[in-house]
Amino acid sequence: MAAKKQNAFYAQSGGVTSVINASACGVIETARQHKKVIGKVYAGRNGIIGALTEDLIDTSKESKKDIAALKHTPSGAFGSCRYKLKSIEENRAEYERLIEVFKAHDIGYFFYNGGGDSMDTAHKVSQLSETMGYPMTCIGIPKTVDNDLPITDNCPGFGSVAKYVAVSIREAGFDVASMAKTSTKVFVMEVMGRHAGWIAAAGGLAAEKEGDSPHIILFPEIAFNKEKFLKKVNRCVKKFGYCAIVVSEGAKYKDGTFLADAGTVDAFGHKQLGGVAPVVAQMVKAELGFKYHWAVSDYLQRAARHIASATDVEQAYAMGQAAVEFAVAGKNSVMPTIVRKNTKSYKWSIGEAPLSAVANVEKMMPRKYISADGMHITDACRDYMLPLIKGESYPPYKNGLPQYVTLKNEPVKKKLRKKFEI
Amino acid sequence: MAAKKQNAFYAQSGGVTSVINASACGVIETARQHKKVIGKVYAGRNGIIGALTEDLIDTSKESKKDIAALKHTPSGAFGSCRYKLKSIEENRAEYERLIEVFKAHDIGYFFYNGGGDSMDTAHKVSQLSETMGYPMTCIGIPKTVDNDLPITDNCPGFGSVAKYVAVSIREAGFDVASMAKTSTKVFVMEVMGRHAGWIAAAGGLAAEKEGDSPHIILFPEIAFNKEKFLKKVNRCVKKFGYCAIVVSEGAKYKDGTFLADAGTVDAFGHKQLGGVAPVVAQMVKAELGFKYHWAVSDYLQRAARHIASATDVEQAYAMGQAAVEFAVAGKNSVMPTIVRKNTKSYKWSIGEAPLSAVANVEKMMPRKYISADGMHITDACRDYMLPLIKGESYPPYKNGLPQYVTLKNEPVKKKLRKKFEI
Incomplete structure (x- = not known):
């Protein structure tokens, strides 16, 4: 054959x-x-x-x-x-x-x-x-950027989005740290991953020692606990002067409701689609009063x-x-x-x-990759992921x-008479 | 001396x-x-x-x-x-x-x-x-990333944010172009610049020939005309299959209202701060029905x-x-x-x-840098800006x-007895 x-x-x-x-x-x-x-x-x-x-x-x-x-x-x-x-x-x-x-x-x-x-x-x-x-x-x-195929150790596409997220939250962390005294104290960066927290976890690679950005990661795998979260934000700001947060678009409450769906409506009263970052940022503002900034990288992260x-x-x-x-x-x-x-x-x-x-078959992120408090990554996760962004x-x-290429993409002459409606 | x-x-x-x-x-x-x-x-x-x-x-x-x-x-x-x-x-x-x-x-x-x-x-x-x-x-x-100081030809900080924005919208444009047949047709990227459109204009550098991303730029300098805008979006999608948009956070209506303030309220009924990208994206969806994605780079752009x-x-x-x-x-x-x-x-x-x-003194962007239709940049703008991202x-x-450095930042011993409250 x-x-x-x-x-x-x-x-x-x-x-x-x-x-x-x-x-x-x-x-x-x-x-x-x-x-x-x-x-x-x-x-x-x-x-x-x-x-x-x-x-x-x-x-x-x-x-x-x-x-x-x-x-x-x-x-x-x-x-x-x-x-x-x-x-x-x-x-x-x-x-x-x-x-x-x-x-x-x-x-x-x-x-x-x-x-x-x-x-x-x-x-x-x-x-x-x-x-x-x-x-x-x-x-x-x-x-797949989602890194969710089984058997293979990792999926092409993931390493690059992971690198983008880790680099970006490190850079934004430096920025916020320098502004925190009189201005922004909390920064929230939303990343992809509706079902699994692989991409959000990648942000954690930027934090190499205590106090490094990001301080908090919100995973879809861990039911969002508002009280615990706000406590940690407050602790971070008190201790390090600022708090940098990575949140997965799939972060959700215990009952399965996405945080992104938890409130924002547009001018017409329609529920706003997407945008968990502003929801989290405003929650921080409302409860703790800290000035915030937020970013949603969306396609930028997977196209970078x-x-x-x-x-x-x-x-x-x-x-x-x-x-x-x-x-x-x-x-x-x-x-x-x-x-x-x-x-x-x-x-x-x-x-x-x-x-x-x-x-x-969807490969979920192992629980052992998430820290005990559910808001950061473990060394096991770091060991797995670091080589992929190298x-x-x-x-x-x-x-x-x-300089990216746009191909000519010349069509092959059709041979079939029958058209097919999709 | x-x-x-x-x-x-x-x-x-x-x-x-x-x-x-x-x-x-x-x-x-x-x-x-x-x-x-x-x-x-x-x-x-x-x-x-x-x-x-x-x-x-x-x-x-x-x-x-x-x-x-x-x-x-x-x-x-x-x-x-x-x-x-x-x-x-x-x-x-x-x-x-x-x-x-x-x-x-x-x-x-x-x-x-x-x-x-x-x-x-x-x-x-x-x-x-x-x-x-x-x-x-x-x-x-x-x-200043805003490039708004007078006399100097440009301001340190601007060239790098300009490069980030141009690179990012080029990359996102490639992404959307490949998805447009069955999925996202309109992509909106929000950039900084509350008073002047310098940063938004930089996105235009990515478009080197007809059809290139971005197709539309919304400047604070040009009063937003919803009808003209939607017409151009529709024309782009019909002609190129998709439409990539850069919008300045300072984009506003003729009466001075920011687009970002034009509607979105949070769960508590408070006006949502920031986020012109989702407002524009949802406008496109509501009026033209196209599937959209949006990104807000926020600090990422100036820290990149x-x-x-x-x-x-x-x-x-x-x-x-x-x-x-x-x-x-x-x-x-x-x-x-x-x-x-x-x-x-x-x-x-x-x-x-x-x-x-x-x-x-605030240096505004010259009108001659903005195209006649008010939604893109001119060659004069390109000539001015391209060297700055090189x-x-x-x-x-x-x-x-x-590997970014964190300095020791050791304090100098104080000599004054009097404290000063700020």
Whole structure:
């Protein structure tokens, strides 16, 4: 099977990261080294939607230089999408359409770059192609800032967002410390992570000794205790002169209500979406009277290629590369993983996991990574996370601005007459 | 006068920046080269408050290495403050106290690092010290992310926040572009600048050709026109698939009402402070129905030493250096300025301005820097601003984190018996 030359399909799925294009780079550069086995790499325009609508991008039209530049370009160069295929029972037509499009373009390799949902899709495509008499090689490529895929030690995308958050809260901490005497005493920075506190925990890396920013982290895993929280804020301000707080967008009360939903309404009386930082900041102001500032990084944090982790970039590339090498070696229905070696200094290698074991499993943050009081991280967390933010991988600059590539993204000529409505 | 050896006082004032410590570094390193004229450099703990309360820091206790590290450390290393001295008529006691403290510690040089208010203070101190029979050399050192000091071509601090904003909106633009097909179509990033749109304008640098992010900039200088704005948002989404917006915190309606004040109330019915980004985002959602995301960088933008402009760092240092050299040369009641040379490639030199001409004058952004439709920047603005963000000046990293210095900040022994209440 490895000898049969066919084209490959590659798609980016779900929320993008600052390094998912590094995985794309790994896929395309490696495929170009295996021309006897892999013909062209077609990318789905806007992810899997590109496959369903036969909107394919011919990556062979892109120069070597532009493909190399993907390694330092954030976002999804071919477009991503939030579109989850339904189960085969619910919508078999979608899967059949995929196979039909792949058949029409002689696509024998399916590389799907995404999170848990995407691994589930890749797994289903692999099963269905078999039963439909058009066997395909399906390889998942891990990607998620949320760091919530199982088996793999960590997920490409996470290390860079973690580095951004740690660097930012360190810098903001220095700022607030210098203003605290007469002005801002409390700073609140909101970060992503609706279900798990991985990203919020990363902020904790900035605090290397007592008194360092951040002083408090609010996790989705720990029910918010207003009294305990305010007490700690007050203690911090008294002791260190200021208090820097990282709050996960998913922070919630014991009853499951998100803090972000806990009150703010817009001019029309509608509940305001998002923004847990202002809610927390105003709570501090109302109860303790401290002057506050707050920040919401939102997309900035996951797009911040300018401060990406070199380890993360390297791993993202390696996952794309390994995916192609797995396919060429005849492996199927697997996802390359990052395996941490049991050494003193951080070392890792590439492993593999069956898609069936990865699909739809969410890896939560272990309780042992959160301090006893529920408002900071432990040394175990620090040991796990620090290597992931290590190294700087700066993009090239021109005129003071990072030079990110926009590909030509030339379409492949359609072969099917039937259109597909999504 | 230049021959008389006396100590120097240095203080940081107002909102800090990612490069104000580079100016401090310039002051201290240069003063150490002029030991025949300048004895010790005493820094005010928390700015001018340190002088009023006789809370001085002996910078001679800091190692050469730590002082050098100030060049890459954001925030105010000695503490800053938001404390404006009243006019001499209103509170002569404050000025007299300053002179008293300076006299007690044989301080003959007063270096005040701040914006327009601070230049006013420095000017008054210089006048009063003369009439009180204790003549002092008073030199202002320009600093403000707002870029609103007159005479000087630009202000140290601005170039780095400008670079942060341009880099961030470019990165977020790439992110939104890849998500827009099925998810977020409009992204709003709020930046500082309550009175002038300099910082918002900097976002425009990221847009090098049609369709680039940001597509829209909302300035405080241009009365917000909801209809025109929504039309442009809609046109952008139709044409480019998405719309990236930079909004100044000071954006306002024709009647002067801030957009940020235009509605949002918290759970208790109180008006919510800050946050123009969510207001704009929700307006888009309500009127056009597009899915949105928003970010508020707040302190992150002015503390972001990790992405500081090399030009800005160099100029900040040079201003501190020049201030001391001016003092040593016997100049008084002046502020060093940045003078742009009339050359094709960007060149600058150091000039000087009398404090009396700088004090309390706010430089607004010229209308010719704003496009005809009032929602973007012109080439004239680009020509002015691009050189200011040029060059990267990365701090050193260890374990993936920038290594910023925290000084020992040892106090100078008090000599006065009288305490001063601020």
